[in-house]
Amino acid sequence: MRNLPIQTILSDSRKEKPNPETLVFGRSFTDHMFTAEYDEGIGWHSHRIVPYAPVTLDPAAIVFHYGQTVFEGLKAYRSSDGTVRLFRPEENMKRMNQSLDRLCMPKIDEEMALQALTELIQIEKDWIPTLKGTSLYIRPFVIANEAFLGVAPSKKYQFFIILSPVGSYYKEGIHPIKILVENEFVRAVKGGTGGAKTAGNYASGLKAQEVANERGLSQVLWLDGVERKYIEEVGSMNIFFKIDGEVVTPAINGSILEGITRKSILHLLHHWNIPVAERKVSIEEIQEAFEAGKLEEVFGTGTAAVISPVGELNWDGYKMVVNDGKTGPLARQLFNTLTNIQTGLAEDPFDWVLELKNELAKLA
Ligand SMILES: *Cc1c(COP(=O)(O)O)cnc(C)c1O
Numbered sequence: 001m002r003n004l005p006i007q008t009i010l011s012d013s014r015k016e017k018p019n020p021e022t023l024v025f026g027r028s029f030t031d032h033m034f035t036a037e038y039d040e041g042i043g044w045h046s047h048r049i050v051p052y053a054p055v056t057l058d059p060a061a062i063v064f065h066y067g068q069t070v071f072e073g074l075k076a077y078r079s080s081d082g083t084v085r086l087f088r089p090e091e092n093m094k095r096m097n098q099s100l101d102r103l104c105m106p107k108i109d110e111e112m113a114l115q116a117l118t119e120l121i122q123i124e125k126d127w128i129p130t131l132k133g134t135s136l137y138i139r140p141f142v143i144a145n146e147a148f149l150g151v152a153p154s155k156k157y158q159f160f161i162i163l164s165p166v167g168s169y170y171k172e173g174i175h176p177i178k179i180l181v182e183n184e185f186v187r188a189v190k191g192g193t194g195g196a197k198t199a200g201n202y203a204s205g206l207k208a209q210e211v212a213n214e215r216g217l218s219q220v221l222w223l224d225g226v227e228r229k230y231i232e233e234v235g236s237m238n239i240f241f242k243i244d245g246e247v248v249t250p251a252i253n254g255s256i257l258e259g260i261t262r263k264s265i266l267h268l269l270h271h272w273n274i275p276v277a278e279r280k281v282s283i284e285e286i287q288e289a290f291e292a293g294k295l296e297e298v299f300g301t302g303t304a305a306v307i308s309p310v311g312e313l314n315w316d317g318y319k320m321v322v323n324d325g326k327t328g329p330l331a332r333q334l335f336n337t338l339t340n341i342q343t344g345l346a347e348d349p350f351d352w353v354l355e356l357k358n359e360l361a362k363l364a
Pocket residue numbers: 073197233234235236237238257258259260261262301302303304
């Protein structure tokens with residue numbers, strides 16, 4: 001890792017840590033955050049770890065008006081021996097640069113970002129819960145903060161990394177979710193920003209999510225924005241189907257966010273010699289497979305839940321109950337394998353985990 005000077009200003013006070021048993025996602029934040037600034041002609045500068053605090057922005061800051069911003073999401077796990085593990089963090093930094101490029105924002109130095117993250121975690125390591133299923137969620141993000149009401153790329157940016165302890169997604173065991181296949185609203189189209197982790201994609205999806213929730217369904221499955229025919233992905237998860245022994249997931253097409261969990265699952269399936277295909281999947285194909293009794297499993301994949309089995313799909317008044325609404329064996333096997341690698345309970349044959357024990361020793 002690079003050795004960039006990062007100024008550290010420690011907080012005078014420490015917040016009370018939340019009870020790991022009752023932690024909810026994204027509501028509490030640690031004592032410190034990392035930040036750096038960018039100015040056109042200078043580049044990234046003023047890298048620092050400072051007390052977690054509100055930021056002051058000009059009301060004309062470009063991010064408020066034209067949404068020039070990108071984010072990432074990953075997790076740190078801590079085992080009882082104190083080892084801190086990050087799952088493929090270099091993939092997140094790489095993807096952040098792809099998102100930044102799509103939004104005409106300046107790239108970050110990926111090694112700098114990893115170093116900053118490592119130093120921040122060193123300071124905040126007591127915030128990483130150790131209870132089974134819990135972790136420290138890491139949210140790197142960049143905003144455009146030039147005060148200018150013109151529609152043009154900002155000349156000033158700020159990069160942040162904030163940390164939030166999060167609870168187990170599956171406190172009462174894995175429960176399959178019910179999904180609304182969205183027929184009216186669309187999330188993204190080819191040529192748009194669906195492939196980037198940028199705020200606008202999520203704001204535009206809220207309306208459909210609201211409709212789904214009113215119907216007692218917890219997530220939206222997006223269809224392609226042109227024909228409403230081909231399956232894209234779920235809210236913040238990629239989607240997989242097991243049809244007659246073969247695992248199928250929509251191919252990356254420019255409007256789907258390429259998940260790191262998705263990538264890891266594809267790798268595992270290939271490694272296990274399970275037939276797998278990345279291709280176009282139409283909702284009619286899923287309906288036909290369901291009617292023929294060949295739709296064996298459906299599950300979503302993403303950092304937050306890792307694997308989220310789907311027990312029910314609702315499409316245009318047509319209901320498909322998958323695997324009796326229960327978690328299937330493949331979803332369970334993938335969940336166990338991935339979470340065991342992430343938490344150090346299993347070998348890491350693909351070198352996916354960055355153990356911070358060594359990195360932290362270097363800094364100490
Ligand atoms: C983050 C995200 C995913 C999942 O990506 P992971 O890297 O696996 O966490 C999938 N779809 C969308 C829209 C996302 O924002």
